[in-house]
Amino acid sequence: MASITFSGATGNFSFLPTAAVSENSNNIKGGFNSLKKNLNNTIKKHNGRNLVSTNVASPPLPVIAHPPPKEESGDGYDGSHVAWTSVRQERWEGELLVQGEIPLWLKGTYLRNGPGLWHVGGYNFRHLFDGYAMLAKLHFHDGRLTAGHRQIESEAYTAAMKNQKLCFREFSEVPKPANFLSYIGELANLFSGASLTDNANTGVVKLGDGRVVCLTETQKGSIVIDPTTLDTLGKFEYSDTLGGLIHSAHPIVTDTEFLTLLPDLINPGYLAVRMKPGTNERKVIGRDDCSRGPAPGWVHSFPVTEHYIIVPEMPLRYCAGNLLKAEPTPLYKFEWHPDSKAFMHVMCKASGNVVASVEVPLYITFHFISAYEDTDEDGRVTAVIADCCEHNADTTILDKLKIQNLRSYTGKDVLPDAQVGRFKIPLDGSPYGKLEAALDPNEHGGGMDMCSINPAYLGKKYRYAYACGAQRPCNFPNTLTKIDLVEKKAKNWYDEGAVPSEPLFVARPGSTEEDDGVVISMISEKNGDGYALLLDGSTFEEIARAKFPYGLPYGLHGCWVPSK
Ligand SMILES: CC1=C(/C=C/C(C)=C/C=C/C(C)=C/C=C/C=C(C)/C=C/C=O)C(C)(C)CCC1
Numbered sequence: 001m002a003s004i005t006f007s008g009a010t011g012n013f014s015f016l017p018t019a020a021v022s023e024n025s026n027n028i029k030g031g032f033n034s035l036k037k038n039l040n041n042t043i044k045k046h047n048g049r050n051l052v053s054t055n056v057a058s059p060p061l062p063v064i065a066h067p068p069p070k071e072e073s074g075d076g077y078d079g080s081h082v083a084w085t086s087v088r089q090e091r092w093e094g095e096l097l098v099q100g101e102i103p104l105w106l107k108g109t110y111l112r113n114g115p116g117l118w119h120v121g122g123y124n125f126r127h128l129f130d131g132y133a134m135l136a137k138l139h140f141h142d143g144r145l146t147a148g149h150r151q152i153e154s155e156a157y158t159a160a161m162k163n164q165k166l167c168f169r170e171f172s173e174v175p176k177p178a179n180f181l182s183y184i185g186e187l188a189n190l191f192s193g194a195s196l197t198d199n200a201n202t203g204v205v206k207l208g209d210g211r212v213v214c215l216t217e218t219q220k221g222s223i224v225i226d227p228t229t230l231d232t233l234g235k236f237e238y239s240d241t242l243g244g245l246i247h248s249a250h251p252i253v254t255d256t257e258f259l260t261l262l263p264d265l266i267n268p269g270y271l272a273v274r275m276k277p278g279t280n281e282r283k284v285i286g287r288d289d290c291s292r293g294p295a296p297g298w299v300h301s302f303p304v305t306e307h308y309i310i311v312p313e314m315p316l317r318y319c320a321g322n323l324l325k326a327e328p329t330p331l332y333k334f335e336w337h338p339d340s341k342a343f344m345h346v347m348c349k350a351s352g353n354v355v356a357s358v359e360v361p362l363y364i365t366f367h368f369i370s371a372y373e374d375t376d377e378d379g380r381v382t383a384v385i386a387d388c389c390e391h392n393a394d395t396t397i398l399d400k401l402k403i404q405n406l407r408s409y410t411g412k413d414v415l416p417d418a419q420v421g422r423f424k425i426p427l428d429g430s431p432y433g434k435l436e437a438a439l440d441p442n443e444h445g446g447g448m449d450m451c452s453i454n455p456a457y458l459g460k461k462y463r464y465a466y467a468c469g470a471q472r473p474c475n476f477p478n479t480l481t482k483i484d485l486v487e488k489k490a491k492n493w494y495d496e497g498a499v500p501s502e503p504l505f506v507a508r509p510g511s512t513e514e515d516d517g518v519v520i521s522m523i524s525e526k527n528g529d530g531y532a533l534l535l536d537g538s539t540f541e542e543i544a545r546a547k548f549p550y551g552l553p554y555g556l557h558g559c560w561v562p563s564k
C-alpha cells in the first residue's frame with residue numbers, strides 16, 4: 001500500500017491511507033474522508049509548534065505525531081490503563097521527539113509483536129492472548145527515532161473485520177456455531193486445523209535470509225511482514241510434509257538456522273526440526289518421546305546449548321479434549337497433570353539422539369532464558385544448565401492474564417511469585433535433575449517473566465539476563481530488571497503506573513563486555529500515554545525516551561533488524 005507524504009513548514013510526516021480508520025468505525029470506506037479530516041486537524045494543530053528536541057545529535061524536530069481523538073474503545077472499557085486497551089487505530093507512523101541521547105551506533109529497527117485488539121462487533125475477548133496481533137516498530141537512525149504500529153492482516157483478523165464477528169478459534173475464544181450442522185462442520189474443521197487461528201500475535205523473528213516472520217503457536221499463523229512498512233506480505237508456507245498443527249511460538253533463530261519443536265499430540269512426543277536460510281523446508285533432527293503423561297507438555301519455548309536442544313516436558317500438557325471445547329476450560333487448551341511428573345530432555349543437535357532424560361521437580365514456565373553446557377576441570381561436559389522464568393509450579397498465572405483481571409487492578413498485590421528457575425541436567429545417566437532459584441527472587445520483586453540476553457551468548461555460559469520484574473503491590477510485572485547471575489543481584493528500573501514490555505538487548509558493534517549495549521523497551525502508562533525507552537545495558541540507567549502520540553497496548557516479544 002502506497003503512503004502519502006505531506007511536507008509542511010514545520011517538517012514532514014507520512015500518513016498511510018487507512019491510518020485514520022478507527023478500529024471502531026463500521027464504515028471502512030468512510031475512513032478516507034475521516035483521514036482527510038484528521039489530516040487537516042493535524043496540520044492545523046502542528047503549524048507553528050516547533051518543539052525542541054533535547055537530542056544533541058539531531059536538529060530541532062517538530063512534533064509530527066498527533067493522537068487521533070480518543071474514541072470509545074467499543075468494548076465498554078474506558079481504558080484506565082492503556083496496556084490493556086485495544087489500540088486506537090489500525091496503523092500510524094511518524095517521527096518522535098527524543099529526550100536524552102540515542103547512541104549514533106544504534107542503527108536498525110526494533111520490532112515488537114503482541115495482541116492489540118480485544119473485541120469485535122461488540123464482543124469482548126476474555127484473555128490477553130486472544131487479541132489480534134499488532135506490530136510496533138522503533139526505527140533508530142542517526143540518533144533519531146521513527147515509530148509506527150499496524151495490525152497484522154491475518155485471515156483471522158481480516159475475517160473478523162469483514163464479518164464483525166470472531167471467525168477462528170483463538171487462545172480462549174471459539175466462534176459460536178450458527179446451528180447443529182455448522183457445529184458438526186466446525187468439529188471437522190478443527191481436526192483439519194481449518195478453524196484454528198492464524199493470528200500471529202506472539203513473536204517476530206528475522207530469519208538468516210532477511211525475511212521477517214510473525215509467529216504464534218499454530219503453524220498456519222506464520223506470517224511474513226515488511227519490517228519497514230509493517231505490511232503483511234503473506235503466509236510463510238512450510239514446504240515440507242511434516243504436518244501437525246502447532247509448534248513452539250519461540251523458534252531459536254540465528255543467521256545460519258531456524259530450530260523449533262513440533263509437539264506430537266497423537267504419539268506423545270516432540271519432533272525437533274531445522275530450517276536453513278533461503279528455504280521453507282524443515283528437516284527432522286530427531287524425535288523425543290515423552291517420558292510420561294497422556295500428551296506432550298506445553299512447549300511455548302525451549303532453549304539450546306552449543307551442541308544440544310533442550311526439550312522441556314512440563315506437567316501442564318496439551319489436551320485434545322480442551323481443544324474441542326466451545327467454552328474455555330480452567331486451563332484453556334491445557335491440563336495440569338502433576339502425577340505425570342516433569343522432565344527435561346537433552347537432544348544432540350548433530351545426531352538427533354536423546355542423550356539425557358531426567359525427572360525434575362514440577363515446574364511451570366513459558367519462557368526459557370538460555371542454556372549452556374557445564375564442564376569439569378578437564379573440560380568434559382558433565383551437565384546442561386537451563387534457566388527459565390518459572391512460576392513456582394503454579395498455573396494461576398494463566399488466569400491472572402485474563403483481560404478482565406488485568407483491567408480491574410484495585411491496588412492489591414495479586415501477581416503470583418516467579419523465580420529464575422535454574423535446571424541442572426546431569427549427562428552421566430542419573431535419572432534426576434535439579435531445579436533451584438538462580439538468585440533470591442526478592443532481588444526482582446518476586447515476579448518475573450519476558451526475558452532476553454545478549455544474543456552473542458546464545459547457548460553459551462552467560463552472566464546477564466534482562467526481564468520484567470515486580471515492584472509490589474502489582475497485578476502484572478511493572479519493572480525492568482537486569483539480573484546478574486554471577487553476583488546474584490538485580491538492578492531494577494521502575495516508573496509509577498508504567499507497564500514495560502520485554503526488554504531487548506542490542507550489543508554495541510565491537511563490544512567485548514557482555515552488557516555493553518542498550519536495552520530497548522516500550523512503556524504503556526496508566527494515564528493512557530506511552531513511550532519508547534532506552535537504558536544503558538551496563539549501568540541500567542535511562543539514556544533516552546521518546547513519547548508516542550498515544551500509548552500502545554502491552555506487547556509480548558520483539559526482535560532487532562539491523563540496518564544494512
Ligand atoms: C491459538 C491456539 C493456541 C494459542 C496459543 C497462544 C497464542 C499462546 C500464547 C502464549 C503466550 C503469549 C505466553 C506468554 C506468557 C507470558 C507470561 C506468563 C507473563 C507473565 C507475567 O508475569 C493453542 C493454545 C496452541 C491451541 C491451538 C490454538
Ligand SMILES: [Fe+2]
Pocket residue numbers: 202249250300301366367556557
Ligand atoms: Fe512467549
